[in-house]
Amino acid sequence: MNEAKAVEVRSVSKSFGTYQALRSVSFDIGANEFFTMLGPSGCGKTTLLRMLAGFETPDSGSIRLHGREVLDLPPHRRRVNTVFQNYALFPHMTLEQNVAFGLENLGWDRARIRARVGEMLERVHMETMARRRPGQLSGGQRQRVALARALAPDPEVLLLDEPLSALDLKLRQAMRDELRKLQRDSGITFVFVTHDQEEALDMSDRIAVLGAGEVQQIGSPTEIYEEPANRFVADFVGETNFFDVEVLETVAGQATVRTPFGLVITAPETGVAGRRRATLSVRPEKVNLGDQAQGVTMQGQVVNKNYMGGYTHYTLDIGGIELRASRRNASREGDAIAAGETVNVGFAPLSARVLAS
Amino acid sequence: MTRRHDVKHYPGLGPLVALFFVYLYAPLAIVVIYSFNANRIVGVWTGFSLEWYASALNNRALMNALKTSLTVAGVATVVATTIALLAALAIIRGRNVRFRKLSETVVNLPLLLPEIVLAVASLIFFSLIGLQNGMMKLIIAHSAFCTPFAFLPIRARLQGMSLDFEEASADLYASRWTTFRRVTLPLIFPGVFSGAMLAFLISMDDFITSNLLSTGGTTTLPVYIFSLIRSGTSPELNAIGTLLIVASLILATVALAVAARGARNND
Ligand SMILES: Nc1ncnc2c1ncn2[C@@H]1O[C@H](COP(=O)(O)OP(=O)(O)O)[C@@H](O)[C@H]1O
Ligand SMILES: [Mg+2]
Numbered sequence: 001m002n003e004a005k006a007v008e009v010r011s012v013s014k015s016f017g018t019y020q021a022l023r024s025v026s027f028d029i030g031a032n033e034f035f036t037m038l039g040p041s042g043c044g045k046t047t048l049l050r051m052l053a054g055f056e057t058p059d060s061g062s063i064r065l066h067g068r069e070v071l072d073l074p075p076h077r078r079r080v081n082t083v084f085q086n087y088a089l090f091p092h093m094t095l096e097q098n099v100a101f102g103l104e105n106l107g108w109d110r111a112r113i114r115a116r117v118g119e120m121l122e123r124v125h126m127e128t129m130a131r132r133r134p135g136q137l138s139g140g141q142r143q144r145v146a147l148a149r150a151l152a153p154d155p156e157v158l159l160l161d162e163p164l165s166a167l168d169l170k171l172r173q174a175m176r177d178e179l180r181k182l183q184r185d186s187g188i189t190f191v192f193v194t195h196d197q198e199e200a201l202d203m204s205d206r207i208a209v210l211g212a213g214e215v216q217q218i219g220s221p222t223e224i225y226e227e228p229a230n231r232f233v234a235d236f237v238g239e240t241n242f243f244d245v246e247v248l249e250t251v252a253g254q255a256t257v258r259t260p261f262g263l264v265i266t267a268p269e270t271g272v273a274g275r276r277r278a279t280l281s282v283r284p285e286k287v288n289l290g291d292q293a294q295g296v297t298m299q300g301q302v303v304n305k306n307y308m309g310g311y312t313h314y315t316l317d318i319g320g321i322e323l324r325a326s327r328r329n330a331s332r333e334g335d336a337i338a339a340g341e342t343v344n345v346g347f348a349p350l351s352a353r354v355l356a357s
Numbered sequence: 358m359t360r361r362h363d364v365k366h367y368p369g370l371g372p373l374v375a376l377f378f379v380y381l382y383a384p385l386a387i388v389v390i391y392s393f394n395a396n397r398i399v400g401v402w403t404g405f406s407l408e409w410y411a412s413a414l415n416n417r418a419l420m421n422a423l424k425t426s427l428t429v430a431g432v433a434t435v436v437a438t439t440i441a442l443l444a445a446l447a448i449i450r451g452r453n454v455r456f457r458k459l460s461e462t463v464v465n466l467p468l469l470l471p472e473i474v475l476a477v478a479s480l481i482f483f484s485l486i487g488l489q490n491g492m493m494k495l496i497i498a499h500s501a502f503c504t505p506f507a508f509l510p511i512r513a514r515l516q517g518m519s520l521d522f523e524e525a526s527a528d529l530y531a532s533r534w535t536t537f538r539r540v541t542l543p544l545i546f547p548g549v550f551s552g553a554m555l556a557f558l559i560s561m562d563d564f565i566t567s568n569l570l571s572t573g574g575t576t577t578l579p580v581y582i583f584s585l586i587r588s589g590t591s592p593e594l595n596a597i598g599t600l601l602i603v604a605s606l607i608l609a610t611v612a613l614a615v616a617a618r619g620a621r622n623n624d
Contacts, residue, residue, distance in 0.1 A: 055524055075527040082528045088521035092543045101539075102529035153530065 004031040005067065006157055006189040007052065012061035014047055021047050023213045024061070029157075029191060029206075031066075034183050036192045038200040038224075039210030040236065045193040046085075048210075049159050052191065053082050066156055076105070081150035082159040086166070087142045089134035095121065095145050096130040102153040120148040123182070140171045147182065157189045164199060176203055197237045201225060209233050229270050231355050234281040241287075241323050243280040245354065247272055255354040260321050265296050269354035279357045286351040287325035289314065289337060293346030300345040302337060316345055385602065392595035399590065409596035419597065422581035428492070429567075429577060430560035433499035434507075437556040440500070441507035442549060446537075449515045450523075461512070465505045475502055476566040483570070491575035498570060499560045506559050507552035514548025515541075547616050554612045558605075 007029035014022040021044045029035040037045045050056040051063060054075035063070055070078055081102065089098050099120050103113045121127040124144035134142055143163060150158055163179075164172045180203050183190045194200055200207050201221040209216040209224060209232075216236075217229035228234035231242070245257035248264065255269035259280060272278045288294060300316035300323065314325045314337065323345065337343055364370070391399050395406035413419060441464075448460050467475060479498040488494055522544060526536040542549070567577040576584075585594055 053524075053528055055527075075524070076530045076532055080528070082525070084521055084525060086521060088519075088525040090522060090525070090540060101526070101531070105530035105532075105535060149529070 005029065006031045006033065006065065007035075007191065008062075008064040008067075009048070009052075010062045010064075012048070012051065012058040012063065014044070014051070014056065014058050021213050022058070025210075025213075025215055026061075027208050027215060027218055029189060031189055032187050034180065034190045034192065034203060034205045036194060036200040036204035036207045037210055038194055038197060038207050038237070039216075041195050043210045044213045045195075045210060046161055049082070049161050049191065049193050052078075052157065053080055053159055054078050079153075079156040080159060081153060081155040081157075082161065083143075083146045083150045083163045085161040085163070087134075087146040089142055089145055089149070091134055094131050094133055095126060095137075098134070098145060099149045099152050102149065106153055116152055120152045121145075123151075124148045139166050139168075140175070143167060143175065147179075151182065151186060151188065154186075155188060157191060158183075160190060160192045162194055163192075164194070165196070172199075179203065201237070209236065211236065226351075227268070227270070228281065228353060228355065231279050231281070231357060234353065234355060239284050239324070239326075241282045241284065243282070243321070244357070245278055245280045247276055247278050247354070250274075257354055261298055261318055263296055263298070265349045265352070267349040267352040267354050271356040272354050275356060277357055279355045280352055281355055282323070282347055282352045284313065284324045284326040285328075287323065287345060287347045289325055289327060289345060290343050293344035295346050295348035297344055297346035299342055301342045302339050305337075305339045316343075318345060388595050388598045389602065391592060392599040394592060394595075397592060399592065399595070409592040410600075413593050413596040413600070416593070418576075419578075419581060422576045422578045425492070425495075425575050426561055426578040429495045429499050430557050432496045433503050433560045434553050434557040436496070436500040437503035438507045438511075438549060438553040440504050441511050441552055441556075444504075444508060445511045445515050446541075449512060450541075464508050467502050468505045472502070472565045476569045479566065480569055491570070491572040494570045495567060495575055495577070498566050499563065502563070502566065503556035503559050507556040510548045510551040510555065511545060512548075514545040514551075518544050547618075550615045551612060554608065558608070 005028050007027075009028075010026050012022055012025045013020070025044075025048065037048060039045055047056055051058055052065070054070070054073060054077075057071065065078065065080065089095075090101065093101070096117055099117045100113050103116055108116070117130075118127065121130055124147055126141060126144050126148065129137070129141070134145065137145065143166070146163070160179075164175055167175060176199060179190075179192075192200075192203065201224070204221055206218060206220055207224050208218045211232045217224060217233045219227070219229075224233065224237055228237065234240050235242070243260055245259050247255055247257050249256040250269055250273045253268055254266050255272045255278065256264060256266045257278060257280060258264050265280075267280065269278070298318050300318040302314050303317045303322075304315035306313040309329070311326050311328055314327070316323045316325060325345065391402075392409055393405050393407070394402055395408065396403040444460070444464050448454060448457055448464075454460065476498070479494070479501070483494050483497075488497075518541075522540050523536055526540040527533075531539065562579065563577070564579040564583065568580050568583070571577060571580050582594065582597065585591065
């Protein structure tokens with residue numbers, strides 16, 4: 001089952017006029033996977049999704065759905081449904097009619113349609129509003145109906161284009177869990193598009209980070225966060241400190257580099273072999289302060305402190321170089337370091353990454 | 358600050374608006390009032406009477422002209438609206454339309470040409486192809502000049518309608534025809550209705566072309582009314598005028614109601 005590929009995208013390129021939106025993009029999505037395309041706005045996520053649905057055609061490359069080449073299939077012949085960014089519920093139909101629409105087009109008989117529509121509306125907790133029209137719903141409710149409408153025909157792949165971005169914060173968090181649950185229960189392959197890294201890390205089985213029309217990295221949320229493939233990924237996903245370093249030696253995936261603090265450290269690397277200059281990435285939460293400082297340790301002065309409740313962010317000055325650290329406030333004392341103090345600063349080299357600049 | 362610049366606060370606006378409405382509606386009011394006058398002479402009120410309505414409704418020639426007008430307008434409306442709808446779909450929704458702007462201009466051209474030119478052109482064209490049937494001539498000519506009027510509101514509605522709904526429909530396995538029937542048409546219906554309404558009114562109202570093309574058996578209402586005026590005004594004309602005003606008001610009300618319903622459906 002896991003062997004089966006739901007989607008195969010091969011060397012897909014697309015230009016709009018002189019602007020190249022996608023450059024030879026390739027990836028596979030497994031059946032039953034929750035796959036996320038993550039990237040900044042304008043990087044080509046929607047364009048890719050629209051190609052899977054059949055609304056755009058690549059200039060070159062191929063797209064297969066469950067092993068079948070689909071480029072010559074119009075949208076209505078692809079067993080793929082979309083949850084549109086603005087939901088696109090039909091305003092002249094009731095919720096019931098909206099959900100039934102796809103089933104009618106597939107030629108289901110009436111009794112079966114009625115049962116399925118009821119089941120789907122129940123699954124998204126909208127059964128009491130079946131006779132209403134989309135105009136009378138809140139954003140969150142529209143979102144649920146759009147989901148029910150897209151899931152009702154039991155598609156092979158469900159495409160979701162930033163479905164949560166129009167919702168307010170609280171609702172967004174609740175919908176994340178609900179989406180994940182819907183995906184597990186239905187066993188349908190989800191292709192989810194977002195520019196919100198937290199959403200991507202929280203929900204996905206695997207993430208493809210897109211940048212500048214190219215796939216920057218594909219991997220599990222932990223791989224993407226802990227082992228970023230390049231500077232773009234490290235920067236886009238989560239917070240980090242970047243330092244220009246001089247590469248002294250690379251051996252077996254480890255690079256020995258001279259840092260601007262003067263220290264020489266050895267840390268895991270990606271794509272650095274043969275280069276002289278590289279970038280060291282250190283996540284703020286990997287930096288420990290005071291008694292907890294271990295690994296590579298230095299002295300630093302706290303120049304700024306931002307108390308966030310659960311966390312406190314510190315900006316440190318280490319011999320003229322700025323380093324950001326964040327600390328979980330596990331107890332009242334956790335926040336005890338004051339601005340202006342000089343403290344021990346340390347991080348484990350294994351939790352840092354050396355990346356191509 | 359916006360208050361001071363609000364046109365409602367300009368001095369003398371009230372009286373000016375009042376004057377404007379008097380100017381606009383006084384002649385109509387006079388027509389309506391004197392249609393109920395027992396006296397034959399307009400301007401001399403002698404008493405209330407429905408006599409002129411009775412005589413108008415009993416006027417065979419008038420009723421025939423009305424029938425001709427309604428037939429021509431009815432058929433022309435259907436033809437013009439259909440052509441306009443297809444043109445709008447092709448121009449606005451078509452893929453790879455190379456001469457989009459040009460096509461639109463061609464559809465709208467009759468709006469820019471003086472009607473008399475079109476009328477004469479139709480006359481010459483019909484005599485060239487040897488078309489004899491008066492009714493056919495009227496229907497063809499009216500369909501032609503009504504098309505741009507039907508086109509404008511349909512195009513506006515279609516342009517204002519997001520592609521998302523049609524894409525959602527295709528995404529949900531609807532063929533292009535099903536998408537048109539169940540999504541596009543219902544959503545642009547207010548535009549189609551306004552277009553049809555406009556075409557109908559323009560056809561009913563037309564004088565120049567109809568006058569040039571009309572033959573013995575096919576006199577339209579405006580042409581007939583004009584012939585009545587030539588033989589001197591009569592209170593019967595006031596009655597006919599009033600009936601036309603009422604009919605127009607009913608049509609306009611229906612049109613507004615449909616537009617309002619469409620707006621409600623699409624929020
Ligand atoms: N139909 C189009 N015509 C011209 N440019 C387009 C079109 N669709 C997308 N683009 C451009 O392609 C780039 C990628 O767009 P999109 O896929 O929507 O990005 P994303 O969804 O990641 O924000 C953008 O720069 C956008 O302006
Ligand atoms: Mg997008």
